[in-house]
Amino acid sequence: MKAEELTALGQHRMAKAFDVMLLCALVGFFTVIPHVSRMLYMGDWDFWVDWKDKLWWPIVGPASALLVTTVGHYLAWYYLRLPLGATFAAVFVLIGAWISRIFSFYGLEYYPLNFVWPATTIPMALALDLILFWSRSYLVTSFVGGFLWGFIFYPINWLMLMPFLQPITLFGKTFTIADLMGYYFVRPQTPEYLRRIDEGTLQAFLGQRIWISVLMAGVTCTIVYWVGIGIGKALGVMPLNKVIRQT
Amino acid sequence: MAATQTSASVESQAVVPKQEQAEQGKTEHGEMPFMRFMVIGSSLGLLSQFLIRLWQGEWWFPVGLDATTPEFATYWLGLLYLECVVLIAVGVIGYLSYRKPCAICTAYKKELGRIDPEHELNHIGKLWATVAVAAIFGFGVSYFAEQDASWHQIVVRDTAFTPSHIPLFFYTFPMLLIMTAISSWYAYNRLHHLYVGEGGKGIPLSYLLFPAGGWLLFANVAFNELGHSSWITEELFVQPFHFPFAWATYFFFAGFALLFKTVPHIFENLKAMTQQETPTSVHAS
Numbered sequence A: 001m002k003a004e005e006l007t008a009l010g011q012h013r014m015a016k017a018f019d020v021m022l023l024c025a026l027v028g029f030f031t032v033i034p035h036v037s038r039m040l041y042m043g044d045w046d047f048w049v050d051w052k053d054k055l056w057w058p059i060v061g062p063a064s065a066l067l068v069t070t071v072g073h074y075l076a077w078y079y080l081r082l083p084l085g086a087t088f089a090a091v092f093v094l095i096g097a098w099i100s101r102i103f104s105f106y107g108l109e110y111y112p113l114n115f116v117w118p119a120t121t122i123p124m125a126l127a128l129d130l131i132l133f134w135s136r137s138y139l140v141t142s143f144v145g146g147f148l149w150g151f152i153f154y155p156i157n158w159l160m161l162m163p164f165l166q167p168i169t170l171f172g173k174t175f176t177i178a179d180l181m182g183y184y185f186v187r188p189q190t191p192e193y194l195r196r197i198d199e200g201t202l203q204a205f206l207g208q209r210i211w212i213s214v215l216m217a218g219v220t221c222t223i224v225y226w227v228g229i230g231i232g233k234a235l236g237v238m239p240l241n242k243v244i245r246q247t
Numbered sequence B: 001m002a003a004t005q006t007s008a009s010v011e012s013q014a015v016v017p018k019q020e021q022a023e024q025g026k027t028e029h030g031e032m033p034f035m036r037f038m039v040i041g042s043s044l045g046l047l048s049q050f051l052i053r054l055w056q057g058e059w060w061f062p063v064g065l066d067a068t069t070p071e072f073a074t075y076w077l078g079l080l081y082l083e084c085v086v087l088i089a090v091g092v093i094g095y096l097s098y099r100k101p102c103a104i105c106t107a108y109k110k111e112l113g114r115i116d117p118e119h120e121l122n123h124i125g126k127l128w129a130t131v132a133v134a135a136i137f138g139f140g141v142s143y144f145a146e147q148d149a150s151w152h153q154i155v156v157r158d159t160a161f162t163p164s165h166i167p168l169f170f171y172t173f174p175m176l177l178i179m180t181a182i183s184s185w186y187a188y189n190r191l192h193h194l195y196v197g198e199g200g201k202g203i204p205l206s207y208l209l210f211p212a213g214g215w216l217l218f219a220n221v222a223f224n225e226l227g228h229s230s231w232i233t234e235e236l237f238v239q240p241f242h243f244p245f246a247w248a249t250y251f252f253f254a255g256f257a258l259l260f261k262t263v264p265h266i267f268e269n270l271k272a273m274t275q276q277e278t279p280t281s282v283h284a285s
Helices: A003-009 A013-041 A057-080 A085-106 A122-135 A138-165 A177-184 A201-240 B008-013 B018-024 B034-063 B070-097 B103-112 B117-151 B165-190 B192-196 B205-230 B243-260 B263-275
Strands: A167-170 A173-176
Touching (some): A003 B263, A013 A057, A013 B243, A057 A085, A057 A122, A057 A138, A057 A201, A057 B243, A085 A122, A085 B117, A122 A138, A138 A177, A138 A201, A173 A177, A201 B205, B034 B070, B034 B117, B103 B117, B117 B165, B117 B243, B165 B192, B165 B205
């Protein structure tokens, strides 16, 4: 069918009903899939402000978040030619995370929201989708968009993190406000040896080491992008025409 | 258009005359209209999950901290039994409702060699509605899963039946499984010709992969609780036991294949409806 014909058919009331159902399905599945993936891979790095260090969070965080977001990005482009799959997934995973933080972490367990805020990936998702839209190439998107995803994750979220990195001295020891909040809110699932997430060895590099971490994050995300494409192809596209027949 | 093109013999074979069906709120194929199914299913799903959250807020701390107390059994195991009843009811109703091919479709094909486009669109709409309702329970999985993570940070390990586990493992996970299985079951019994062609045989991979996520989730629950009950695995939250939960949810991407296989037929049937041409709704794959 021609594009004009498809556009005209899309105005039919039944076509609009299908649009509503598709939107409902996408909202639900693009909340659950990336959210479960994120809570299990990022886990405590996303839950607690004192876990947002300069070594693991900048690398594990964006890589975990990118994996399933890329699947949405790929499937939206493949099936619908819409450059908004990653943004859609990033928005709804953040909505799901905030609902959980407000009604569970704060509403039931009384952790303050400034202790349990989730990291955002929306700016990076916008960049990823736009680069695919402009380049029309997954290869270019992986090198530019994937790298940007990892590279700007920390700077973007640092805007929310920086107040908690202020140093304080208590009982002769110097640490951050985030560390102090972590000491006060005891968590039985977080063992003692993990209480000080920001480890000492790379502290000697002072302000420069975070750039080493974000560089590694960019490289990692470039690879993770292709893992996400693979999952999308294997589970979202390949079954389209495959039928298991009796031989 | 359907009325003009439907032969008298097909109408006579219809289970219930059209006017009576309209009065009963059903379509000509005797099923609930798909938008009504979606609205009712989504509303009940969201309402049930909201009510469970309110129940948790009210009874979590007063009676939910000690699984050995009789109050715990009353308030929390009572909720568990209610959830089991709902699960069994939804599963049985879904299985029985869609276990046979549509009689109207069979009559159309026998008499006219094709299915009425509006009739087929209603079937496709019902398939999409079942997927949309499944997604509502996915939303619940997303919420209750992270709630469980937060709960485990303020208490030490309890039994498998905790105020956070009961809505997660014994309601939203199995409901997601049941609804995705109903989607595949519906596609198999009502729209199989769209996936394998008229007279074709075999099982499309999307039928199997879409509910496979739910199956894997439930299987991993069993493995997880066995592990938590038998071994001390609380060193790190992100344990190897928990990774399959994430991998299982990836299988829900097969829903794209399940739904988008029907998209060309949607447009063809819409075209036939709007232009009043003879549709080509009976296709080889």
